[in-house]
Amino acid sequence: MVIDWSDGNKSSLYSLWLRDHCQMPESRNLDNGQRLFSVKDLPSNITIEKAYKDAEGNVCVMFQPENHLSVFCQKWLRENCYELNSHFEDRSEKSKKLWKKDSFDNGLPFISYDLMHSDDTSKVLALRSLREYGFFVLNDVPTQDGQVLKVISELGFTRETNYGALFEVRTEVNPNNLAFTNLGLGSHTDNPYRDPVPTVQLLHCLESSTEGGESILVDGFKAASILREESQENFLSLANTWINYRFSDSKTELRSRVPMIDLNDKKEVIKVRYNNRSIDTINVPQDKMRSFYKAYRHWSEIIERDELKIQFKLSEGDLMLFDNTRVMHARTEFSKSGKRHLQGAYSDLDGLYSLLNRLEMKNNND
Numbered sequence: 611m612v613i614d615w616s617d618g619n620k621s622s623l624y625s626l627w628l629r630d631h632c633q634m635p636e637s638r639n640l641d642n643g644q645r646l647f648s649v650k651d652l653p654s655n656i657t658i659e660k661a662y663k664d665a666e667g668n669v670c671v672m673f674q675p676e677n678h679l680s681v682f683c684q685k686w687l688r689e690n691c692y693e694l695n696s697h698f699e700d701r702s703e704k705s706k707k708l709w710k711k712d713s714f715d716n717g718l719p720f721i722s723y724d725l726m727h728s729d730d731t732s733k734v735l736a737l738r739s740l741r742e743y744g745f746f747v748l749n750d751v752p753t754q755d756g757q758v759l760k761v762i763s764e765l766g767f768t769r770e771t772n773y774g775a776l777f778e779v780r781t782e783v784n785p786n787n788l789a790f791t792n793l794g795l796g797s798h799t800d801n802p803y804r805d806p807v808p809t810v811q812l813l814h815c816l817e818s819s820t821e822g823g824e825s826i827l828v829d830g831f832k833a834a835s836i837l838r839e840e841s842q843e844n845f846l847s848l849a850n851t852w853i854n855y856r857f858s859d860s861k862t863e864l865r866s867r868v869p870m871i872d873l874n875d876k877k878e879v880i881k882v883r884y885n886n887r888s889i890d891t892i893n894v895p896q897d898k899m900r901s902f903y904k905a906y907r908h909w910s911e912i913i914e915r916d917e918l919k920i921q922f923k924l925s926e927g928d929l930m931l932f933d934n935t936r937v938m939h940a941r942t943e944f945s946k947s948g949k950r951h952l953q954g955a956y957s958d959l960d961g962l963y964s965l966l967n968r969l970e971m972k973n974n975n976d
């Protein structure tokens with residue numbers, strides 16, 4: 611069925627797609643809009659016998675051999691036409707604002723917790739910043755034990771792991787992770803050995819009186835786009851090579867096999883992973899090993915370029931929240947004198963984006 615819209619646009623809609631998207635009460639549950647049939651229930655030889663506008667301007671389509679009439683409102687057809695609209699692109703690099711060190715002329719996205727906590731407009735600002743830049747920092751979050759979990763509960767849901775609902779980041783004796791020492795850490799994404807990976811990380815600063823220990827963030831999607839510009843071959847090598855990640859301690863044995871760069875069906879970057887500490891034995895066919903290492907070294911070198919890094923010190927009460935599928939984080943080494951204590955936790959993008967979608971829909975309806 612072809613629709614010539616009054617604004618000059620055109621939709622060509624496939625007959626089986628139209629029947630599958632029938633909005634009538636026999637096809638969809640009226641309360642929740644969910645589909646009541648399976649695609650296999652539809653005849654494979656479906657055809658459109660006729661299509662016409664009714665008195666209200668709705669588009670009526672008669673399907674054969676079922677003799678089934680579907681009535682579509684024009685607004686629905688326009689909003690859902692697959693040729694004119696794209697859907698669910700919120701993970702792709704195409705829907706992001708990629709950044710590097712000098713991209714934040716108007717300052718970094720620091721937002722007052724008091725405002726975010728009490729006012730939907732600030733919540734939308736914070737969550738849009740997460741969607742577009744991959745991070746935001748809340749200021750003046752009460753420095754109470756477990757506060758990071760309260761912040762998550764205002765935005766989405768906690769992802770509990772073997773580290774607990776929350777984990778302490780401070781210097782430990784016999785640490786099971788280099789994060790719990792005073793050593794600097796290179797840029798990385800967290801937990802690539804977990805599948806699915808936690809898609810959001812939060813770090814809440816409770817105490818900060820050491821020298822050093824500054825936070826560094828790098829836009830992994832920007833780094834991937836630079837890799838692609840400089841060497842398409844290296845970019846594809848990392849997107850097409852699946853490697854093993856692993857984390858072990860006395861109680862845990864986590865393993866995954868995933869690529870460092872995930873692409874969608876349009877070959878756009880939707881996820882990056884980079885963590886040199888937790889790559890397991892690299893198991894790549896011999897004829898691909900040389901090209902893999904060439905790509906891996908190139909990617910590592912880009913990630914550590916100064917022009918990509920933003921650096922700032924978290925003060926007491928600051929809480930940094932970032933997209934762990936996109937933004938890499940690092941920290942500089944810190945002194946043994948003074949105290950540095952962060953509490954971290956994981957959450958997931960789906961819950962946070964759900965809240966953002968609801969708030970944006972509410973704003974559009976107001």
Ligand SMILES: [Fe+2]
Nearest residue numbers: 789799800939
């Ligand atoms: Fe980390």
